[in-house]
Amino acid sequence: MRIARPRAARMFAAVLTIGLIVTGCASERDDDGSGGDSETFVFGAAGDPASLDPGLASDGETFRVTRQAFETLLDHEPGGTELVGGLAETWESNPEGTEWTFHLRDGVTFHDGEALTGEAVCANFDRWYHWSGTYQNTTLSYYWQSVFGGFAENESEETPDPNYVGCEAPDDLTAVISVAEPSANYPGGFSLQSFAIHSPKSLEAYATDEAAGEGENITFPDYSQEAGTAAGTGPFEITDWNKGNGEITLTRFDDYWGEPAGVEELVFRTIPEEDARRQALQAGDIHGYDLVAPADVATLEEEGFQVPTRDVFNLLYLGITQESNEALGELEVRQALAHAIDRENIVNTQLPEGGVVATQFVPHTVDGFSDNVTTYAHDTERARDLLAAAGHDDLALDFCYPTEVTRPYMPAPADIYELLRSDLEDAGVTVTPVPLKWNPDYTETTRDGGCDIYLLGWTGDFNDAYNFLGTWFADYSKEWGFENQELFDLMAEAATEPDPETRVGLYEEINEYVMDYLPGVPISSSPPSIAFSPDVNPPTVSPLTQENFAEVSFR
Structure with missing residues (x-):
């Protein structure tokens, strides 16, 4: 199967000037020469799907594929x-x-x-x-x-x-x-x-x-x-999964009940490395990819590529498993970790423009965000003093972080880990790195409470604060490893409150309670970017990362 390859940006601009749009070989155009819907659109995915059954999945790379079908x-x-x-x-x-x-x-x-x-x-x-x-x-x-x-x-x-x-x-x-x-x-x-x-x-x-x-x-x-x-x-049906080549092919479903897909074929090609995805787009091997590195946005735009940015609807946090290390069950120790971390440095160096420091476990764009939570400014000396007061100035922690993956809330896991490790060690914490492949090792290990501390996050599925807070704190879970019945009762009250306005007030109260109890450390929220070649009419970008690729067509 031949792939329609976009020209380099300058060539595209020149061709556009004389009124010609070249998007593929003649054999890939419609019989009437109009081009467009017979093209194959290739998207560079960050990872393989876990399964083609979305009921068995919990990761965005799987859902990106299955959502089309x-x-x-x-x-x-x-x-x-x-x-x-x-x-x-x-x-x-x-x-x-x-x-x-x-x-x-x-x-x-x-x-x-x-x-x-x-x-x-x-x-x-x-x-x-x-x-x-x-x-x-x-x-x-x-x-x-x-x-x-x-x-x-x-x-x-x-x-x-x-x-x-x-x-x-x-x-x-x-x-x-x-x-x-x-x-x-x-x-x-x-x-x-x-x-x-x-x-x-x-x-x-x-x-x-x-x-x-x-x-x-x-x-x-x-x-x-x-x-x-x-x-x-859906508008596409899955017709092939070549696991060896890391490619999934979907074909337009002509009996679809809604608007037909704008391209005949949709291919998701796994390219785990962020730089490799960018290079594949620049070379014309793919027509788009997600989670563009912040440093690459300006370069791609200057070259003529389209790089729309999503609204903020996610959260990155440092998870703490209290049962894995008895020291982590002490509030002063968790407060020390919060003060040790320079979250503003992570936002400034690792996130795209528009990233913000998180003060609580919901992004500021979600109803229920509170302006009255306890905050923990970066203060290395304060962190050292808290550890000493708790009798844990010799604290040693295993720190899990994922490899071979980027997430909307976590564009560069290894780089973010290194910054956090340096901050913690400056505060006197001995850190042992535990790098794990994302699927299934990392998700399985963190959910089973196998890490002292770990990097994880969440992109909202729908616009209710319970989708964030309830995901983590509705009840006991191994990944957090704590029992706090007062918090669980507050979550249950919010979950069953029928009046939306009253429920939002309860969410604000919960956010304030959580940041006093400090089960983990919220780090940041990020507006992830997605890139497309110049010859593509891209899909409407979604803050939920739920793009509909049936909207894609070639210009």
């Missing part, structure tokens, strides 16, 4: 965070917030020809609810457990009680989902890519190819795309 009941407006209809044209809940009714779009078909119905929706939710064995590990069912709790039969005491009750389809175009308790996770949770709807035939095929293993030895199902196993309703 699988759709959710609810969605977000292009370029914003407001909920809009997805597969459900309209929706409503009962006054208690325990029954959610979705009125499905008529005429929607799956890639395998099956029709979207209420029964198909219920089959998906019931599948997740009845997961067992390996699927109850949070590596595979993280979002299900975060939003809907546990399963029909929990196999571990650590698994939360299920909040999902059931799903009914009173007619072909209606699905009614019931939960035991109202939650701030609804309705936003119905927009999560993990809960995208699959064809009933796909669900049957998935049952014959299941995940296996435990801990670091979990094996994801290897659904065969050649057999058309994974079928969604």
